[in-house]
Amino acid sequence: MRSRVPSLILTLALLPALFGCSSQSAAPPxxxxxxxxxxxxxxxxxxxxxxxxxxxxxxLFTAPETADTRAVVVLRDGRIVAERYAAPYHENTRFISWSMAKTVTAVMIGMLVSDGRLRLDESAPVPAWQRPGDPRGEITLRQLxxxxxxxRHVEAEGPPYLTDTARMLFLDGRDNVAAYAEAQPLEAEPGAKWEYSSATTVILSDLAARSLTTSTDPAERRRVVQDYLHTRIFEPLGMKSMIPEFDAAxxxxxxxxxxxxxxxxxRFGEFLRNRGAVNGAQLVPTTWIDFMTAPSPRNPGYGAQTWLNRPQVDxxxxxxxxxxxxxFSMNGHLGQFVVVSPSQGVTVVRLGKTDEGQHAPVRAAIARIIQLFPKEPPK
Structure with a gap:
């Protein structure tokens, strides 16, 4: 027994050194x-x-939590620095916007305000709201x-077939989406409550058509809005692939x-990053882009048809x-995103199919791309 004591003491004395060597040699994989x-x-x-x-x-293409990414484009100062597609998608594939379209509609409305055809802080000229005593007549374009x-609106809660969005787009409201949206009663005083609503943007689309023509003929309404979008936005920006959809009305x-x-x-994200300018031409006033990207009085995380990187009210x-x-960003159903960081000169597009309620990992992955780029020094 006495002969084993020194060796045991020596072993115990060496343990810290042995553990130290072990921790130093365990480099990250x-x-x-x-x-x-x-x-x-x-x-x-x-x-x-x-x-x-x-x-x-x-x-974004390989991690399970961000799977089914179909396209990613990253731009720095207007130059594509990364672009990737999942088969069978490619650079000529047209992707559906879902709610990213709202931001396009907001730019169109800004141009119509600049043209003097609509007024931001006057009662929205919806004929159904102009009857004496109708409280909806107090709703302004700014509030929309x-x-x-x-x-009143139910965007996406409960069974899809009971939501106003689905009913308006695909069920009883589909032939005249504006009539469905404009028929809804008030559930809160105009301006008092923020509530995300695709029906609200449909009303804006109807106002755009009414400001461009007095005709109720569906073909004429479609023609004037389509021409306006193409001549004032899509063609100047070089957005040759764009196809907007219209309802039967x-x-x-x-x-x-x-x-x-x-x-x-x-390209549209870059247009927003450049505050409404393209190739030196100012297509919409810079003040309108500032308005779109300024916090709403009822939700600091939302501007005017545009999402902001500030705490959401909910x-x-x-x-x-x-x-x-x-x-700021354009966000669409199933994880469609155009994200713009003006201070870094960065625009990131991610298009794909991620179920609702599972977008947080996708947003985090996009944010990590943005974080790779240094902030530009103040000019």
Missing amino acids: APEPLDAAALKAVVEKPGIDRERLARAVDT LQMRSGL GTLIGGSLIHGTARDWA DGHVEWPGAPAST
């Missing part, structure tokens, strides 16, 4: 090698670490744009149904965690 498609998606000189950007984009009209389905390629959605979450507070 090397990252998995990038496959060729991931690296090829990023230009050779993106202005930041190429591999880090490639990995951040790859996460900021989702605080006070009109000739009303633009401006809250949900505009189709375009990922590159064209990126639960306090931010859309793009870790991205600058000035970041």
Whole structure:
């Protein structure tokens, strides 16, 4: 027994050193090698670490929680630095906007206000609201744009077939979506309550048509709005793929149904980043883009048909965690996003199919892409 005591003491004395050597030698595992498609998606000189950007984009295509990403385009100062598609999608595929269309509609309304055809703080000229004593006659264009009209609406709660959005677009309201939206009663005083509503944007689309023609002929209503969108927005921005949808009454389905390629959605994001200008031409006043990206009085996380990176009124979450507070976005059903960070000169487009309630990992992955880029110095 006596002969074993010194060896036991020596072993105990050496334990800290042994554990220290073990912890020092346990280096973090090397990252998995990038496959060729991931690296090829990023230009050779993106202005930041190429591999880090490639990995951040790859996460959107390969991680289970962000799966079914179909297209990603990343721009820095107007230049595409990363672009990737999941088969069978490609650069000429038109993707549905879903609610990203709302931001396009808001820009169109801004142009009509600038043209003097609509007024921001006057009663919205909806004929059904102009009867004496109708309290809806107090609703202004500003309140519609900021989702605080006070009109009753159920966007997406409960069974889909019972929501106003589904009924308006696909069931009893589908032939005249504006009539369905404008027939809803007030549930709150105009301006007092924020409530996200696709029906609100349909009303804006109807007002656009009414401001451009007095005709009730569906073909004429469709023609004037389509011409306006193409000549004032799509063609100047080079958005050649865009296809807007209209209902049977000739009303633009401006809250949900505009189709375009990922590159064209990126062009629109860049237009917003440049505060309504393209190639030196100011298409809509800078003050209108400022209005769209300023917090609504009833929800700091929402502007005018545009989402902001500030705490949401419902639960306090931010859309793009870790991205600058000035970041704003166009958000669509099933995870369609155009995200703009003006302070970094960055626009990110992500298009795909992610179920509602599961967007947080996708938003976090997009935010990590944005965080890779340094903030531009003040000009």
